[in-house]
Amino acid sequence: MASAFLTPVFMAIICVLIGIIVKGSRERTKKVQSKMNKKTEPRPWVDEDLKDSTELHVEEEDGGEWQGIDNDIAHVPFSTERYSEEDMVKRSKDFYELLNKRRSVRFISNNPVPREVIDNVIRTAGTSPSGAHTEPWTFVVVQDVETKHKIRDIIEEEEEINYKKRMGDRWVNDLKRLRTNWVKEYLDTAPYLILIFKQVYGMLPDGKKKTHYYNEISVSIACGILLAALQNVGLVTVTSTPLNCGPRLRVLLGRPANEKLLLLLPVGYPNEDATVPDLTRKPLEDIMVVI
């Protein structure tokens, strides 16, 4: 009688036990899954640009010299003009003094600039070295007034969104220090906007993607040579990297998906009343170490 009475009690205990165990196991699973979700939280200010499938940093990690070319390419003798040591010192000093006058200028006049000069400075940028000689750059020169204004609209609109929505608290202090100028008049006034795209991959004859190793470094180096070429002819620009505008500008300019905007350079003469922040540059001893 006693044990007959006990059986349903056991049954009850079992049910409770099973309930507890199942619940516990479910929670354990949830915990682990939530960890996973944290790992894959969206970061809009980054992922929007990644829509262009440009996250190839891993694939860019092939190293070595950038001269890697088909082995069947013939080698030819190379020689270069050799200057006297006196000339070398003078040329190096003159070039330094020329480039040291370069400043980032945001007050650009609408005075016209000869197209031939723009062609030549971009030809010059095209002499840059590149990983495996892929030459992974496209220089889009915008002189059309309407297109320039559309670019300005996109950039000013996106920038507002960036500051209002995309920036995490961790950026607040940095932004406080940054001159967040909403008005980018130079995008209308500069006679040319040069938008530099990096080709993050190429296409093989069989239609497969061909990784462009070091495309970002290669194109940035080309931009350094472009800045030197602009300074050499007395034109000014301001180096800008429109945040999150890449995809929209790429579509506006009809560039393919393998190209990602790296820099935008408005190019022209400075306004007569142009100003620049009163900055200094680090002295040589702060940037050079000799061993």
Place this chain on the structure above:
Amino acid sequence: MASAFLTPVFMAIICVLIGIIVKGSRERTKKVQSKMNKKTEPRPWVDEDLKDSTELHVEEEDGGEWQGIDNDIAHVPFSTERYSEEDMVKRSKDFYELLNKRRSVRFISNNPVPREVIDNVIRTAGTSPSGAHTEPWTFVVVQDVETKHKIRDIIEEEEEINYKKRMGDRWVNDLKRLRTNWVKEYLDTAPYLILIFKQVYGMLPDGKKKTHYYNEISVSIACGILLAALQNVGLVTVTSTPLNCGPRLRVLLGRPANEKLLLLLPVGYPNEDATVPDLTRKPLEDIMVVI
């Protein structure tokens, strides 16, 4: 009696039931965890360089102009030399012809080069723009014979490991196309090795890390200006990115952990019997689009 006999049977069933449930829940947890592990598989050819905590691409995504500086910095009038259109065209053409003679040269003579020239080309590189004027570059100039040879040992050793162990199948074809020259004699013969480090973050007075936005693009642009300055004085180099050597070279050269090797440039005069691959560059119409 019957129910008295059944009780232990119930107990047995309970034990089996509990066993099954617990096992099942454990396996579910394992499955999810193994998913997580897949997400974080090690990639030696990347992660070794990341030991320098340089994966700041997310933090580098702050956009806009690079002139962002404290608002309390005074602005001063800016003017630049204005050339006649005729002069501009000529200067742009001459500069293009000078830089178009630049080639990546791996056959570098041991003829000495005046230190003053090296100082000036690095001064010139230091005029480059940088995100928020952080000037995040360190140029390590190595002229010491023993240090140059240690650098060569590290690079040749690491390169062998790279090719033998680190490259995935997906790279095999690319590598076949690359001239994998194991001997890097120029690392001994070049009178100077310039190792360019990017400072991926700086230190604030309170000891906290200060992100250097766009440090890689900034330093690459500076390297483009450096290449132009070298070409301007008749010196040659080959752009190289020693794969996975960054941390070892950083330690060898006594650079801090916030600096990561970006490029290594051996600098000198070309050998008399120097050769270069018989390459051509893309014509202007292949790299420029005008709108």
